[in-house]
Amino acid sequence: MQVTFNKEGNALVVAVKGRLDALTAPDFESQCSSHIEQGHVLLVADLTELEYISSAGLRSILQISKKLKQEHGQINFCCLSGIIQHVFSISGFDSMFSFHDSVAQALLQYER
Amino acid sequence: MDALRLPARMEYLETFRSYVLEKAEKWGIDQETLFKIELVLEELLTNVIRYAYVDGGSGDVEVECSFQRDNRFYLSIQDWGKPFDPLQREDPDLTKGVNEREIGGLGIHLVRQMADQVSYNREENSNKVHLCFQISTVCT
Secondary structure (H helix, E strand, C coil): CEEEEEEECCEEEEEEEEEECCCCHHHHHHHHHHHHHCCCCEEEEECCCEEEECHHHHHHHHHHHHHHHHCCCEEEEECCCHHHHHHHHHCCHHHCCCEECCHHHHHHCCCC | CEEEEEECCHHHHHHHHHHHHHHHHHCCECHHHHHHHHHHHHHHHHHHHHHHCCCCCCCEEEEEEEEECCCEEEEEEEECCCCCCHHHCCCCCCCCCCCCCCCCCHHHHHHHHHCCEEEEEEECCEEEEEEEEECCCECC
């Protein structure tokens, strides 16, 4: 798993590549947490290159999201492949978050 | 049926994963079903690794898989830890918002959603979960 952070205006784009599973999710969570602690509280998760996610990955997203709420921040998602979208959906995540077709569309949500 | 038995430890997760996926790929199972098999395997193995032997130290976990002529992929996961029936576990409340949503319980929910059949039996001090995946497309 590889995570790349890119600042875009007032938001931070988090691109995740590879797998979010029991082995990699803790690292993903701690990398995001440290950015949140530095004051980045508007996140866009770009999942274009996410190949696999398990409940461990979903849990890390939920934890990050709870942390963001405390900081009055938010996370939204873009570019999920079919099967990843399916996992989000059967986990009830589709009603908790907003999903977009591109990073640009996801960023529009945060424009002031 | 082929089987692989190893200590129930996180460091062997990858070994189990390769063991099952290499077989499934060899049998020509499509990408979507491979994803489901992989997910179910990870959820059940991490459950065993985290909870099965908490009271009595360490123990093994055994994974078996086979592909039958009826286009079904069978997977079973056995451990010798404390009794745990994943079918009895209550589903998490999926309608709750971010703040109210509990962190646990999703793994077993995903298992029940992803596999076409799940059954459990407790036999001779072991837990055995049987799963079946109906294969729609076999790539040759």
